[in-house]
Amino acid sequence: MTPDLSKVAWRKASLSETANGCLEVALLDDGRVAIRDNEAPDSPPFVVTAHVWACFLDGAKNGEFDPPR
Known part of the structure; x- marks a missing residue:
């Protein structure tokens, strides 16, 4: 079920x-x-x-989603 998001504070990267x-x-x-x-x-x-969000952030910080070089 999707929660009511009408009053949440959305944040984005600088x-x-x-x-x-x-x-x-x-x-x-x-x-x-x-x-x-x-x-x-x-x-x-x-x-x-x-938990899913923390796993994603950890992978992003460790370069797991970077394109192959």
Whole structure:
């Protein structure tokens, strides 16, 4: 079930101020994280648990999603 996100505070990376397109995240009261494309804010967001979000951030910080060189 998608929670009511009408009053959440969406945040985005500072790099998005100089580049087109980014993801926005909102930390929900129940510990989950909502994720949306800032170019389609009216589309349904993707909601994940705090654990899933932590795993994603860890992978991103460790370069696991970087393109092959």
